[in-house]
Amino acid sequence: MKNWLSTLKTLIWKDLLQEWRSKDMLTAMLAFAILSIFIFNYAMELDPRQRAELAPGILWVVITFSGTLGLNRSFVAEQEQGSFDALVMAVPGLGSIWLAKQISNFLMMLVLIVIVLPVYSLLYNQNLFVPGLLLTLILGAWSFSAAGTLLASMTAQTRMRDLLLPVLLFPILMPVNMAVVKAGMGIMSGAALASYQVWLTVLLVYGIIMTTISLMVFDYVILE
Structure with missing residues (x-):
């Protein structure tokens, strides 16, 4: 167990250090996200109440589309360098490769x-630093990265990975998308916890199930 955790920590550090040096993934994600927020800001003239209600949906659209750009790069570096096969042979438990990628993406x-929250808050004059909304976005981000990392590993070796990943990912994320928007709207409108608690539960359960399934099938996905 200690060796597995040590391997996991090493892999996470490798991914983060690689991203810190290149900044390819984060730069693309942030550029797309901020540009999208500006477009939404100028395209939609909303009163304060509408802004509060629509904020979770707009935010989640920006986050998921930006995140997909990052997911596409998850396994590409190793594939381009020809080091992925060596990594598979060197790591004792292949599940640690997936979990390290998943945590890095998360x-x-x-x-x-x-970064997106203060930019959105400034442009829309809307306070989004609400504990409930932050929790919703964190749970949504975990579920998104869990499903996305597994699918990214499946599409990494295909020539059409940039197109194929979102086509496969977004239908699978339908429960997550609905839960984030519904819970976020309830929180921002000041509704009682009971009215959106079920959606938070959906996010939690989805994240646990997708993480478990991914750990179970990643060996098969990579070796096949």
């Missing part, structure tokens, strides 16, 4: 959220 999503 951390990138958190960085994206931390």
